[in-house]
Amino acid sequence: xxxxxxxxxxxxxxxxxxxxxxxxxxxxxxxxxxxxxxxxxxxxxxxxxxxxxxxxxxxxxxxxxxxxxxxxxxxxxxxxxxxxxxxxxxxxxxxxxxxxxxxxxxxxxxxxxxxxxxxxxxxxxxxxxxxxxxxxxxxxxxxxxxxxxxxxxxxxxxxxxxxxxxxxxxxxxxxxxxxxxxxxxxxxxxxxxxxxxxxxxxxxxxxxxxxxxxxxxxxxxxxxxxxxxxxxxxxxxxxxxxxxxxxxxxxxxxxxxxxxxxxxxxxxxxxxxxxxxxxxxxxxxxxxxxxxxxxxxxxxxxxxxxxxxxxxxxxxxxxxxxxxxxxxxxxxxxxxxxxxxxxxxxxxxxxxxxxxxxxxxxxxxxxxxxxxxxxxxxxxxxxxxxxxxxx
Numbered sequence: 001x002x003x004x005x006x007x008x009x010x011x012x013x014x015x016x017x018x019x020x021x022x023x024x025x026x027x028x029x030x031x032x033x034x035x036x037x038x039x040x041x042x043x044x045x046x047x048x049x050x051x052x053x054x055x056x057x058x059x060x061x062x063x064x065x066x067x068x069x070x071x072x073x074x075x076x077x078x079x080x081x082x083x084x085x086x087x088x089x090x091x092x093x094x095x096x097x098x099x100x101x102x103x104x105x106x107x108x109x110x111x112x113x114x115x116x117x118x119x120x121x122x123x124x125x126x127x128x129x130x131x132x133x134x135x136x137x138x139x140x141x142x143x144x145x146x147x148x149x150x151x152x153x154x155x156x157x158x159x160x161x162x163x164x165x166x167x168x169x170x171x172x173x174x175x176x177x178x179x180x181x182x183x184x185x186x187x188x189x190x191x192x193x194x195x196x197x198x199x200x201x202x203x204x205x206x207x208x209x210x211x212x213x214x215x216x217x218x219x220x221x222x223x224x225x226x227x228x229x230x231x232x233x234x235x236x237x238x239x240x241x242x243x244x245x246x247x248x249x250x251x252x253x254x255x256x257x258x259x260x261x262x263x264x265x266x267x268x269x270x271x272x273x274x275x276x277x278x279x280x281x282x283x284x285x286x287x288x289x290x291x292x293x294x295x296x297x298x299x300x301x302x303x304x305x306x307x308x309x310x311x312x313x314x315x316x317x318x319x320x321x322x323x324x325x326x327x328x329x330x331x332x333x334x335x336x337x338x339x340x341x342x343x344x345x346x347x348x349x350x351x352x353x354x355x356x357x358x359x360x361x362x363x364x365x366x367x368x369x370x371x372x373x374x375x376x377x378x379x380x381x382x383x384x385x386x387x388x389x390x391x
Contacts, residue, residue, distance in 0.1 A: 020376040024065025039130030056131025066112035080142035094369040108380040119183040123152035151175025221290030231257035238266035279319040317351035333385035358391035
């Protein structure tokens with residue numbers, strides 16, 4: 001292996017990063033060799049000189065260092081194939097009843113900045129940082145060879161790329177990417193348009209919660225899906241015989257939901273507009289529901305956003321609890337890393353008091369197994385939900 005450039009850690013960062021924490025922030029780096037190109041692989045050393053590991057380094061990035069390995073090895077095609085293979089192996093036998101899975105989940109699978117979702121034979125990929133971008137050809141080849149996907153498309157159009165100094169990119173990567181991708185989740189046939197959808201195509205991370213809520217609904221009772229997007233919760237509930245209603249401000253997403261419902265032979269009522277305003281209107285209309293899901297988009301991208309997010313959860317939960325029938329269930333979910341389970345519980349506690357009702361905490365759930373949460377990477381845990389039962 002040719003001699004590589006190096007960065008040296010500050011003493012206070014060595015233990016954390018040597019302990020397999022993959023992020024080195026600006027204050028963690030004491031010095032870096034001159035001439036390191038954005039995303040180049042570097043040796044990472046402690047102040048005394050010994051090797052800590054190797055990683056991508058972007059001098060201009062908000063998070064300049066992203067660890068790849070904690071030993072001395074080449075970062076080549078064999079490395080990427082090994083990491084993709086290990087990610088797929090980790091999921092074997094753990095994801096059932098569907099042909100859609102998150103195949104690679106960035107740092108949690110040892111591939112910083114790479115996210116890949118597989119829908120049957122089609123792969124959706126994101127390259128989020130300068131290192132992944134610099135090695136995109138190797139990573140694409142590894143994904144193609146290891147996943148066996150017949151076609152793949154790229155949706156590297158996240159704000160994270162801009163913070164890395166990268167342009168946004170999207171388009172086919174290999175094969176003939178269909179205009180509409182079909183996949184299955186239990187007894188539902190689902191579809192999306194790869195170049196129009198949010199993220200890499202579909203919110204796979206709520207799969208377990210969709211099944212949980214479906215198991216709780218009763219035929220003929222009302223089910224409310226707040227912040228529905230394309231309505232995965234609504235479709236599952238409708239398939240179980242519930243009278244589903246979905247709320248979202250994205251008209252295109254609601255149009256997709258309407259089509260999906262029709263093609264699956266179920267019915268879902270649609271309400272377009274601001275979620276809290278629609279909840280207020282439903283309450284005024286004296287609607288009641290046996291189960292409700294409150295699953296907003298990310299409300300807290302920074303710690304400072306948490307108080308505002310909690311107020312939104314509280315208002316939404318209060319209105320939901322007022323409309324929930326006794327014995328009914330409310331799922332409150334967040335995809336924001338900075339919002340803790342305790343924050344959801346606090347918001348729900350205040351909401352229940354304002355709604356003048358009691359509630360039991362039935363379960364606390366997290367993201368499914370294809371979105372692994374590594375002990376050494378706290379940031380890999382982001383999806384948290386609480387399930388309440390109204391007294």
